[in-house]
Amino acid sequence: xxxxxxxxxxxxxxxxxxxxxxxxxxxxxxxxxxxxxxxxxxxxxxxxxxxxxxxxxxxxxxxxxxxxxxxxxxxxxxxxxxxxxxxxxxxxxxxxxxxxxxxxxxxxxxxxxxxxxxxxxxxxxxxxxxxxxxxxxxxxxxxxxxxxxxxxxxxxxxxxxxxxxxxxxxxxxxxxxxxxxxxxxxxxxxxxxxxxxxxxxxxxxxxxxxxxxxxxxxxxxxxxxxxxxxxxxxxxxxxxxxxxxxxxxxxxxxxxxxxxxxxxxxxxxxxxxxxxxxxxxxxxxxxxxxxxxxxxxxxxxxxxxxxxxxxxxxxxxxxxxxxxxxxxxxxxxxxxxxxxxxxxxxxxxxxxxxxxxxxxxxxxxx
Amino acid sequence: xxxxxxxxxxxxxxxxxxxxxxxxxxxxxxxxxxxxxxxxxxxxxxxxxxxxxxxxxxxxxxxxxxxxxxxxxxxxxxxxxxxxxxxxxxxxxxxxxxxxxxxxxxxxxxxxxxxxxxxxxxxxxxxxxxxxxxxxxxxxxxxxxxxxxxxxxxxxxxxxxxxxxxxxxxxxxxxx
Numbered sequence: 014x015x016x017x018x019x020x021x022x023x024x025x026x027x028x029x030x031x032x033x034x035x036x037x038x039x040x041x042x043x044x045x046x047x048x049x050x051x052x053x054x055x056x057x058x059x060x061x062x063x064x065x066x067x068x069x070x071x072x073x074x075x076x077x078x079x080x081x082x083x084x085x086x087x088x089x090x091x092x093x094x095x096x097x098x099x100x101x102x103x104x105x106x107x108x109x110x111x112x113x114x115x116x117x118x119x120x121x122x123x124x125x126x127x128x129x130x131x132x133x134x135x136x137x138x139x140x141x142x143x144x145x146x147x148x149x150x151x152x153x154x155x156x157x158x159x160x161x162x163x164x165x166x167x168x169x170x171x172x173x174x175x176x177x178x179x180x181x182x183x184x185x186x187x188x189x190x191x192x193x194x195x196x197x198x199x200x201x202x203x204x205x206x207x208x209x210x211x212x213x214x215x216x217x218x219x220x221x222x223x224x225x226x227x228x229x230x231x232x233x234x235x236x237x238x239x240x241x242x243x244x245x246x247x248x249x250x251x252x253x254x255x256x257x258x259x260x261x262x263x264x265x266x267x268x269x270x271x272x273x274x275x276x277x278x279x280x281x282x283x284x285x286x287x288x289x290x291x292x293x294x295x296x297x298x299x300x301x302x303x304x305x306x307x308x309x310x311x312x313x314x315x316x317x318x319x320x321x322x323x324x325x326x327x328x329x330x331x332x333x334x335x336x337x338x339x340x341x342x343x344x345x346x347x348x349x350x351x352x353x354x355x356x357x358x359x360x361x362x363x364x365x366x367x368x369x370x371x372x373x374x375x376x377x378x379x
Numbered sequence: 380x381x382x383x384x385x386x387x388x389x390x391x392x393x394x395x396x397x398x399x400x401x402x403x404x405x406x407x408x409x410x411x412x413x414x415x416x417x418x419x420x421x422x423x424x425x426x427x428x429x430x431x432x433x434x435x436x437x438x439x440x441x442x443x444x445x446x447x448x449x450x451x452x453x454x455x456x457x458x459x460x461x462x463x464x465x466x467x468x469x470x471x472x473x474x475x476x477x478x479x480x481x482x483x484x485x486x487x488x489x490x491x492x493x494x495x496x497x498x499x500x501x502x503x504x505x506x507x508x509x510x511x512x513x514x515x516x517x518x519x520x521x522x523x524x525x526x527x528x529x530x531x532x533x534x535x536x537x538x539x540x541x542x543x544x545x546x547x548x549x550x551x552x553x554x555x
Contacts, residue, residue, distance in 0.1 A: 053534040060519070061543050061550075223480055226457050226508025239456075239480050313459060313476050313487060324459050326474060337544075339461040341476075349511040378534060 018046055021360070025054055029132050029364045032374025038355070038363065045363060048355035050348060055378035063338040068094055068168060068305040071338060076162035078340060079376040081124055082319035084110075084117035084153075087166035092247060093314040093325040094168045097307040106170035106297040107249045108290040112183070113156070113165060115279040115286070119190070120149040121319035122276050125371045129269055130201045132368035133210050138201045145193050148186055155179060169301035184287055190280055194273075202273055211265040215354050215366045222263060225350040228343045229321025230271040231370055235263030241317040252289070253282045265362075265369035272371065306333050320344050320371055342379055344372035415452050415486070419444065433487040438499065441490050445475075445505045453479045454486060457506035462516045466546045469494045471522055475502070492522065501527040519544040 023029075023036040030036075033054035039047040059078065063071045075090040076083040088110055095102060102110075127142025150160040155176055157165040165172050201207055217227070222235035232239055240257040242250045258274035260267030307329040315324030321343025328337040347370050355363050416434060420426050423444055425437040436444050448454040459476035470491045478485040492499050501524035502509045513524045514533040521542035524530055532539060541548050 053532075053536065056534040058543060061548075221507075223455055224507040225510075226506065228458075237480060244483050313474070315458065315476075322458060324476070326459060326461055326476075328463055337463045339459070339463075339474075341459040341461075345511060345515075346508055349508060 016041070023363065025051075029368065030374075031128060031368075031372060032377075034367075034372075034374055034377070036351070036355070036363070036367075038360070040360060043359045043361075045355045045358055045360060048352045048363070050351045052345075052348070052374070052377050055374050057379070059379050060338055060340065063335055065334065067333050068307070068335060071335065072166065072168075073162070073164045075340075076164055077375060078342065078379060079121075079318065079320065079323070079344070079373045080161050081373055082117045082121035083161060083163050084113045084165060085316065085318040086323060087163065088114050088248075089314070089316045089318065089323045090325050091166045091168050092316065093312055093327050094305070094307060096314050097310060097312045097327060097329060098168075098301075098305070100169050100299050100301055102170055102248075102299050103296050104249075105174070105290065105293045105295050106299070108286050108293055109171050109175060109297060110166065110248060111250070111253075111286045112283055112290070113153075113163075113171075115282050116149055116152065116183075118319045119276055119279045119283075120146050120153075122272050122279070123149075125272060125319075126197060126201065126269070126276075129368045129371070130207070132364050133207055135201060135204065135207060138197065141193075141196070141200070145190065152179065152183060152186065155182075167298060167301075168305055170296070170298035174297045180287055180290070183283070187280055187284055187287070191277065194276055194280075197273070202270060208266060210361075211269060211365055211369065213262070214265045214362050215358060215369075217263040217350070217354065219263070221350070226346050227321070227350075228347065229317070229319070230275060231268050231321065231347050233257065234260030234267035234271045236261055241315060241322060247314075247316055253285050255281050265365045268369040268371070304333055306331065315341065318343060320373060320376065321347060340379055342376040344370075344374075344376040345379070348372055348377060415484075419447075422447075431487070433489060435489045435491075438490055438492060442500050442502075442505075444488070445502050448477060448486070448488070449505050453482055454484075455506075456480050457502065457508045457512075458485070460502070460509050460512040460516065462520050462522055464494075464520060464544065464546045466494065471497050471520060473499055473516070473522065477506075497522040498525060499523070500525050501530075503527055518542070521545065 018039050018041050021038045021040055023038055025033045025035040035051040037049040038045050059074045063074060072087055075086040078086045123142045123146040127139040130138025154160050157163050217235050219235045219237050222232050222237055236259050238257060238259055243257055255278045258271050260271050309329055309331040311328040313324060313326045315322045323343060324341030326339040327335055330336040354366055416428050416432050420428060423440055427435040454477040456478040458478050462471050462473045464471055470493055473490050475488040499522055501513055513527055516522050517530050518532040518534050519542055
C-alpha cells in the first residue's frame, strides 16, 4: 500500500498552545516527521516601545512580558537599571522584593502545573491549581491594586510598604500551601495515566540542554545544577537556605516535576524572609533622583524568573530614555529546540512536550 | 493501560528520590576572569578590552575566538545574543553574553559590523542556543548571519517590510 506524509496545523488557535502559537507538523501516520514552530502572533514590539519611554515608564511594559510572573519581570528590569546607575536599595525593599518575587513564582508554577495537567487530560488539576493561585492574587491585589500586571517595583525600591496585617495573611496562606502541594503530588504527579503520558517522553540530555541554552526548570530537569539564585546570587538571595531540585532524565515528567518541587522551595524562602523582615524597618525607596538619567554606558543583568533566566540588556546614552532595551526571554530561547524535540514522537506527545516546556507566549513574542 | 505503558509507571515514593535535591553549589563571585581576557588579548590581533572587561573583537577572527571561548575556557552557555544600531557611527554592534555553567563566570563579547553590508558569521555551530536569537536579530535589525540553518523572520510576519529596531525605521502612531 502506498502511504504518504501529510501536513497538520497545530494552532495558532488551539487551547494547548497556551496562547497563540503555531506548529506546522509533517506527519507520517501518527508520527511527527518534521515540526516547524511559528511564533510572533503576540509581538507588540516592547523593545521598540521602550526606546520612546522614560526608564520608569518601561516598568509597566515589563509586566506584559511574562504576565504570569510579572513581579519577577519587574525585578529583573529595575535591578538592571539600578546596577547601571549604582543605586542602593534599602534592606526592607529587598525583603519585600524577595517575598513578592517568590509569591509570583509560586502563582506561576501553580498555573503551569494545572495547565500541564489539563494538557494531559486531567481537568480537575486545572481547577484545583487555580484555587491557590487565586489566594496569592488576592494578596497581590491588596498590595498594589492589580492581580496580573503589578508594576509594583520601582527603580530604587518598591512602590509602597506592605499594608497592615498583610504579613499575617501571607503567613496563614504559607501554612496551608504545603498541604495543597501534597494534594497535587497525589492527584497529578502520582497519577498513573499522567506518568504514562510524560515519563520517558522526549528526554533531553544535559549536553543538549546546555547547548540550546535551556534555562530554568527545563535545564535543571536535565540534571544541570544551574540556578542563578544559588550560583550567582542577586539581591539578598545569599541569606536564604533552600535547595535546587534537579531531574535525572530530562523527560517531560522531570521538567514538570522540577517545577513542582520548586514550589516547596519557594515556600521555604518566603517563610525565612517573613521571619527576617520583622527585624528590618525603614524606608522602601532608596535615594533616587526624580528624573532617572543613568550615565552613558551599557549593562547586561540576568535573574532567575519562573520560566528560566530573564536578562535585560540596557544601553544608555545619558538621556532620560533608554537607547536600547533588549530582553532575554527564557520561553523564547527554550523553544529553540522544539522542532528537534518533536521529531520522531507521536502527535499526542507533542502536546505533552510543548506543555512540559511551560512557555508563556507573551514572553516568546515580547 | 496496555502492556507497553505498565512498566513505565512507578510508585510515588520512588519519584521523590529520583529527582533528588541538588547540593548547594559553591557561590562563585568571579563574574569575569581577568586572566582569560588577558590571554585572549595576546592571542588575537585587534582585540580590545574596555573597563568592564568586555571583549571587543574584530569580525575576521570572531569564529576562532568563539570556538576557543567554548572549548578552552569552558564558556559553554550562550545566554544572550542581541544587537544595537548606531546609525551615527554607521555600524551595528552585536553583543554576546556567554556563561560557564561549571565555573560560574561570564563574559561579554561584542563585535561591530558596517550598516552598509551587515553580514556576520552565525555562531550556531558553536552554541545551538543562537538559533532563534539570530533569527530575531535578523528580523528586527536586518543583520544577516551566514551559516545559519534557517534564517527567516520570526516575530514579524513574512511580508513585513523593514527592520523595526533600526533607528531609522519609520512607524506610524504612538508617541515619539
